[in-house]
Amino acid sequence: MEQNTIGPLIINLDGTKLSENEKNLIKDKLIGGIILFSHNYVSRTQLKELILDIKNVKDNILVSIDHEGGRVQRLLDGFTHLPSLESISKIDDLNDKLSASYNAGFIGAGELSAMNIDINYSPVIDINHNKKNKLLKGRTFGDDPDMIIRLAESYIKGSLDGGILPVLKHFPGHGRVNTDSHIENCVSKIDLNTLSRTDILPFQELHNRFSEYNLPIMTNHIIYPDIDDYITTYSRKWLTNLSASIFNKSPLFISDDVEMFSAISINNSNISCEERLLLAMKAGCRLVIATTMQNPKIIDDKCSYKYFKEKYLTRNIIEHYEKIHDKMLEITLPKSNN
Numbered sequence: 044m045e046q047n048t049i050g051p052l053i054i055n056l057d058g059t060k061l062s063e064n065e066k067n068l069i070k071d072k073l074i075g076g077i078i079l080f081s082h083n084y085v086s087r088t089q090l091k092e093l094i095l096d097i098k099n100v101k102d103n104i105l106v107s108i109d110h111e112g113g114r115v116q117r118l119l120d121g122f123t124h125l126p127s128l129e130s131i132s133k134i135d136d137l138n139d140k141l142s143a144s145y146n147a148g149f150i151g152a153g154e155l156s157a158m159n160i161d162i163n164y165s166p167v168i169d170i171n172h173n174k175k176n177k178l179l180k181g182r183t184f185g186d187d188p189d190m191i192i193r194l195a196e197s198y199i200k201g202s203l204d205g206g207i208l209p210v211l212k213h214f215p216g217h218g219r220v221n222t223d224s225h226i227e228n229c230v231s232k233i234d235l236n237t238l239s240r241t242d243i244l245p246f247q248e249l250h251n252r253f254s255e256y257n258l259p260i261m262t263n264h265i266i267y268p269d270i271d272d273y274i275t276t277y278s279r280k281w282l283t284n285l286s287a288s289i290f291n292k293s294p295l296f297i298s299d300d301v302e303m304f305s306a307i308s309i310n311n312s313n314i315s316c317e318e319r320l321l322l323a324m325k326a327g328c329r330l331v332i333a334t335t336m337q338n339p340k341i342i343d344d345k346c347s348y349k350y351f352k353e354k355y356l357t358r359n360i361i362e363h364y365e366k367i368h369d370k371m372l373e374i375t376l377p378k379s380n381n
Contacts, residue, residue, distance in 0.1 A: 049075035055334040076105035107162035148198035152205025212261035216242025224305035264305035282327030316354035
């Protein structure tokens with residue numbers, strides 16, 4: 044399924060049912076996707092009804108989730124608890140390892156697809172250079188780029204065969220820092236040549252191998268001062284200029300959540316939600332995730348819809364979207380919506 048009519052913004056919901064306020068919000072042309080979290084889930088039946096309600100409001104909206112396995116899996120009760128990518132990488136026999144990776148992708152995708160979910164933000168293909176990295180703990184295929192590529196390729200094939208579009212994350216690699224972009228700024232002084240020989244390789248190789256799907260790539264919120272002063276998500280140099288020489292075709296970039304700590308300021312000065320979205324879009328992000336997960340009170344008060352409406356659905360963003368709409372990349376899903 045190809046879609047270039049969907050808006051750029053991916054948002055979260057407050058509960059297990061769609062409120063009237065959320066229905067009205069989803070109708071806005073800027074809203075292109077929903078990202079689900081654990082608080083949106085009670086049972087398989089409830090989840091299927093929630094997603095049906097979402098797609099009854101807008102039939103081409105993308106429903107997405109973090110379903111990596113291990114410690115990052117939003118849906119547990121009633122779903123197969125998938126192994127972490129790290130545990131897969133530690134299997135001794137190569138064929139068993141590749142099979143386990145394919146099966147994790149296939150089983151996870153099949154169960155998500157049955158719920159009418161479209162996109163899974165997995166696999167993590169960062170190189171884990173430092174085992175003390177708390178953000179990546181248990182979430183990667185290890186520190187060998189060649190093995191990461193082989194295991195991720197199997198995982199991606201399984202995911203596509205199971206009917207879900209996987210996402211490669213976190214470009215150009217989160218393994219060079221030990222900081223957590225959810226709660227602190229992340230800076231890496233690594234140079235581009237070193238990154239090109241190591242961290243970028245899995246993204247480059249896997250994106251090129253699956254070029255027919257133009258696999259989405261999630262951007263990280265790390266600053267590489269030797270390359271650009273902006274975090275990757277806001278960097279036109281990374282997402283437009285350099286990516287043109289890294290990849291065979293223009294990738295479909297999805298930002299990590301622009302409400303995370305490392306995305307809310309530039310040079311220690313806070314920037315507005317409007318500016319974050321415009322920076323990401325102008326840099327080269329086709330889709331931008333913005334959630335209220337950093338402020339649980341908003342979710343508890345069922346006010347996320349108001350936050351998004353006031354902060355992100357602004358005249359400047361609408362005007363920019365209308366100006367670039369016809370040039371936005373199409374999104375190819377491995378299945379039709381049920």
